[in-house]
Amino acid sequence: MKDTSLIVPEKGVQMELNELKRLIRDTDVADVNSLLKYAGRLSKYFAGKQMGKRIAVLGTCNIQYFTRALQCILFRDGIEATFYEGEYDGIKMDVLGEESGFYSFEPEIVVLIPDYRDIKKFPPLLSSLETVSEYISAYYKDMRNIWQHINEKLPNAQIVMANYVVPIDRSLGNLEVNYGFSRQVILQELNLKISREHPRYVTIVDMEYQAALIGKMNWFDESGYMLNKSPFSLSETGRVAELFAKIIEAYCGKVRKCLVLDLDNTLWGGVVSEEGALGIKIDPNDAVGEAYLSFQTYVKRLNERGIILAVCSKNDMEIAKEPFVKNRNMVLKLENFACFHANWRNKAENIRQIAQEINIGLDSIVLFDDNPAEREIVKMQLQEVLVIEVPQEPAEYVRTLETSNAFCWTALTKEDLSRSETYKADVRRGELQQAADNYDEYLIQLKMKGKVKRTTESDLLRVSQLVNKSNQFNLRTMRYTEAEITALSKEPDVALLSAVLSDKFSNYGIVSCAILKRIEKECFIDTWVMSCRVLKRGMELMMFQKIYDIAIEWGCECIKGEYIPTEKNGMVHGLLTDLGFDRTAVNDNGCEDYSYHVQNIPTLKFYIEEDVNL
Amino acid sequence: MKEKLQEIFRDVFDDETIEITREMTADDIESWDSLTYFRLIMVIEKEFHIKFTTEKVSNMKTVGEMMDYIASNSGEK
Numbered sequence A: 001m002k003d004t005s006l007i008v009p010e011k012g013v014q015m016e017l018n019e020l021k022r023l024i025r026d027t028d029v030a031d032v033n034s035l036l037k038y039a040g041r042l043s044k045y046f047a048g049k050q051m052g053k054r055i056a057v058l059g060t061c062n063i064q065y066f067t068r069a070l071q072c073i074l075f076r077d078g079i080e081a082t083f084y085e086g087e088y089d090g091i092k093m094d095v096l097g098e099e100s101g102f103y104s105f106e107p108e109i110v111v112l113i114p115d116y117r118d119i120k121k122f123p124p125l126l127s128s129l130e131t132v133s134e135y136i137s138a139y140y141k142d143m144r145n146i147w148q149h150i151n152e153k154l155p156n157a158q159i160v161m162a163n164y165v166v167p168i169d170r171s172l173g174n175l176e177v178n179y180g181f182s183r184q185v186i187l188q189e190l191n192l193k194i195s196r197e198h199p200r201y202v203t204i205v206d207m208e209y210q211a212a213l214i215g216k217m218n219w220f221d222e223s224g225y226m227l228n229k230s231p232f233s234l235s236e237t238g239r240v241a242e243l244f245a246k247i248i249e250a251y252c253g254k255v256r257k258c259l260v261l262d263l264d265n266t267l268w269g270g271v272v273s274e275e276g277a278l279g280i281k282i283d284p285n286d287a288v289g290e291a292y293l294s295f296q297t298y299v300k301r302l303n304e305r306g307i308i309l310a311v312c313s314k315n316d317m318e319i320a321k322e323p324f325v326k327n328r329n330m331v332l333k334l335e336n337f338a339c340f341h342a343n344w345r346n347k348a349e350n351i352r353q354i355a356q357e358i359n360i361g362l363d364s365i366v367l368f369d370d371n372p373a374e375r376e377i378v379k380m381q382l383q384e385v386l387v388i389e390v391p392q393e394p395a396e397y398v399r400t401l402e403t404s405n406a407f408c409w410t411a412l413t414k415e416d417l418s419r420s421e422t423y424k425a426d427v428r429r430g431e432l433q434q435a436a437d438n439y440d441e442y443l444i445q446l447k448m449k450g451k452v453k454r455t456t457e458s459d460l461l462r463v464s465q466l467v468n469k470s471n472q473f474n475l476r477t478m479r480y481t482e483a484e485i486t487a488l489s490k491e492p493d494v495a496l497l498s499a500v501l502s503d504k505f506s507n508y509g510i511v512s513c514a515i516l517k518r519i520e521k522e523c524f525i526d527t528w529v530m531s532c533r534v535l536k537r538g539m540e541l542m543m544f545q546k547i548y549d550i551a552i553e554w555g556c557e558c559i560k561g562e563y564i565p566t567e568k569n570g571m572v573h574g575l576l577t578d579l580g581f582d583r584t585a586v587n588d589n590g591c592e593d594y595s596y597h598v599q600n601i602p603t604l605k606f607y608i609e610e611d612v613n614l
Numbered sequence B: 001m002k003e004k005l006q007e008i009f010r011d012v013f014d015d016e017t018i019e020i021t022r023e024m025t026a027d028d029i030e031s032w033d034s035l036t037y038f039r040l041i042m043v044i045e046k047e048f049h050i051k052f053t054t055e056k057v058s059n060m061k062t063v064g065e066m067m068d069y070i071a072s073n074s075g076e077k
Helices: A011-025 A032-046 A064-076 A091-096 A129-153 A173-178 A183-197 A207-214 A222-228 A234-251 A287-304 A317-326 A347-358 A372-381 A394-403 A414-435 A439-445 A457-469 A482-489 A539-553 B002-012 B034-048 B054-059 B063-074
Strands: A053-059 A081-085 A109-113 A158-162 A202-205 A258-261 A308-314 A337-343 A365-368 A448-454 A494-502 A507-519 A522-530 A558-563 A582-586 A592-597 A608-610
Touching: A011 A032, A011 A064, A032 A064, A032 A234, A032 B002, A032 B034, A053 A064, A053 A091, A064 A081, A064 A234, A064 B034, A091 A129, A109 A234, A129 A158, A129 A183, A158 A234, A158 A482, A173 A183, A202 A234, A207 A234, A222 B034, A222 B054, A234 B034, A258 A287, A258 A347, A287 A308, A287 A394, A287 A414, A308 A347, A308 A414, A317 A337, A337 A347, A337 A414, A347 A365, A347 A372, A414 A439, A414 A457, A414 A507, A448 A539, A457 A482, A457 A494, A457 A507, A457 A522, A482 A494, A494 A539, A507 A539, A522 A539, A539 A558, B002 B034, B002 B063, B034 B063
Parallel strands: A053 A081, A053 A109, A109 A158, A158 A202, A258 A308, A258 A365, A308 A337, A448 A608, A522 A558
Antiparallel strands: A448 A494, A494 A507, A507 A522, A558 A592, A582 A592
16 A cells, blocks of 8 residues: 655745635635636645545546546635546446556546447337347446446445536437437436446546536537537536536535524524415415525425534524424424524624534534525534525525535435434434433433344445444444445455444334454454444444453454544543453544554343344 | 735735736746636636636646636736
């Protein structure tokens, strides 16, 4: 492996870089000229240095502008990266060529940007659907061959690939959409096949959607293609690079999970304290009311996919809650919110509290608030929060939030879908805890059932999601792509553990996982993460019991652990000590080494019954 | 128009000292390569609300030619 340790720049340089970062932050990604200008400055600092993530970009067209813009946006968002740029018309040459510099670069992320112009041979007009489907299968096989080749040589690399943008020209005109043998339909079908059948180590970027969003008359620049083989208009480079950046960032653990919403003129029209719960604009028979309703409907869908909702509003609590209870037009109900803050305090302060209550980092939060003054305060005081620039027009709220790409995740799991249910159940758990005499009694009454087992293939997706999204209960904050996790699961001296938990109110699914590595007579805890929704339930004790069992199974003499401090994982600082580990070293960089001798048989008391049905 | 064009040159080539002349070519500006050239074209097109023909972009050699094209297509002198 190559040394990826970051080069720490000198102080003066660091200040210049910070200034550059600020400039890029203030630049709209649609302003491609400024973005590329700053990219030019950035490359002067980074020239010839190997640092951070290694990203290879391969395309059949010109990818130079794209790569520079991508580097710039990643830098803005705190990710330094070194790039390998493929040859022009290079996907096949780089991937299939044995001597290619692409492989010796050892990329962790491989960006592929194919182009519809790569496909030279289409079936003859009036071909049967059978013939057409043979052609499509052949195109797909070609693509799959490239993926597999990369995966064989770079099993740890995640491939991030654009799908095909269907071109403007249709020799059959409107007839194309009427015939399965037409080029338009074939390219659409190829995209669908790629969506449905791509392996997990490949993430597809919906470039076709992006082109349609921009409008293909603006997306394509034929002159630009003739002049310098730009696959799309140069002025779209920044927006396209941001799409890819968001996905790469998600693989680096930068994922947003919570939407904080204002109420007046955000979720409904008007001011509830003046117009009353029934007077606010949320009526489907009124154009303005319908605009707010459509936003609520969209937010509800976000909630259903696992985005946590919270309210942060300058209001009196009782008045703020009234519309949810009394106004039957409201799509969102109180139970959809994990957290409800209505008071007259500073919003930045409120949002900080919301983060604490839900147990997530500020950098997981997105704020949607119609009031520009409030947005400014939050932007100033909480730079980690993504503050959406809300338009004046409520009818445009949905598209504004959608096109911000705020919630770019690497995967969707069944745990995500049940998340909003678990937050509802949290209310009932809170009541139970209040009624119980003490905490142990509460844990007993929860009637928890759980199991820790070796991770099976079907669980890899969730495991990789947990490893990449967990920030707080995370001993070493190692990030692994799905491809890497899959590769690890096949190694003989590695054990992947995953833990499921349920209680009388919720089934949480997989909530914790660990990656253990056998190094001679030692069992090393490479990774141990847990979802913040199940803290203080004893799950970590059940997990440790299993870690111990694996160490015994491997014939190890001791279990080694390490704590690598980050800004967010302070809560697990004492975890290993609490479990009976000895701290053996505190290193200069703040990392701590721990050791546990297997002679000490753990005597752990927890109230989670082993679930025998799993 | 010359001042506006000069501002664009300074911005695109990220060099506040550039003084453009009619005789100026790619050889006179260090960071003028094909990447910055196409970016320059993009910004000029936007700022002057014009569109260069493919032929013009391929064959333009001097800043003077550029100025003539802008003048005859945008009406700015």
